[in-house]
Amino acid sequence: MSEKVVVSEPEPELIVLISEAEKLARIEEMGVEIAADYQGKNVLLVGILKGAVSFMSQLSDALWKAELTDFEWDFMAVTSYGSGTESSRAPRIVNDLETDITGRHVLLVEDIVDSGFSLDKLVRVLLARDPTSLEIATLLSKPSRREVAVEVKYIGFEIENHFVVGAGMDKGQQYRGNPDIVYFPEG
Ligand code: IMP
Ligand code: MG
Numbered sequence: 255m256s257e258k259v260v261v262s263e264p265e266p267e268l269i270v271l272i273s274e275a276e277k278l279a280r281i282e283e284m285g286v287e288i289a290a291d292y293q294g295k296n297v298l299l300v301g302i303l304k305g306a307v308s309f310m311s312q313l314s315d316a317l318w319k320a321e322l323t324d325f326e327w328d329f330m331a332v333t334s335y336g337s338g339t340e341s342s343r344a345p346r347i348v349n350d351l352e353t354d355i356t357g358r359h360v361l362l363v364e365d366i367v368d369s370g371f372s373l374d375k376l377v378r379v380l381l382a383r384d385p386t387s388l389e390i391a392t393l394l395s396k397p398s399r400r401e402v403a404v405e406v407k408y409i410g411f412e413i414e415n416h417f418v419v420g421a422g423m424d425k426g427q428q429y430r431g432n433p434d435i436v437y438f439p440e441g
Pocket of ligand 1: 416419
């Protein structure tokens with residue numbers, strides 16, 4: 255009887271850019287800063303699907319520990335890269351909020367700001383709905399890649415131009431669960 259030989263692709267070696275511990279420590283600091291800024295206010299956290307889910311959850315824990323407990327969650331999605339790694343110049347909203355944000359304090363929660371096209375689009379759309387305030391919190395920012403200026407008030411880490419995965423971020427929908435922020439040797 256002949257045996258079938260299965261040749262599997264070797265898993266690429268990932269390089270840790272920011273460890274889980276460093277990431278969580280920084281999110282804790284962000285929570286303290288944001289909690290101080292919004293003390294006494296009701297806040298609507300708006301997570302940008304899907305990449306921001308993990309950061310949104312960890313930031314919420316940090317806000318709670320910093321005694322900001324009066325916040326709600328909602329989510330939006332813009333067209334993603336698909337399986338590629340290039341930014342879309344004309345992102346579209348594919349999943350809108352359930353919440354009416356008129357008169358609300360809105361904090362957009364994003365995983366990473368790259369070209370800035372997605373957030374630029376979202377900010378325009380949301381400002382047209384008359385929130386009382388609108389700010390952005392992102393776990394990561396790649397300033398060298400920016401093509402549109404977006405005002406980001408809370409930034410976890412500024413990073414070099416690597417395509418990163420983990421901490422909710424993906425490549426072809428994979429790697430979101432890696433608690434460290436990592437990149438591939440070639441990228
Ligand atoms: P931007 O519109 O180019 O600023 O990028 C928008 C989105 O692309 C980000 O919110 C991420 O979801 C995704 N993205 C950008 N850079 C990376 C990366 O290095 N790894 C994974 N996703 C990324
Ligand atoms: Mg994102």
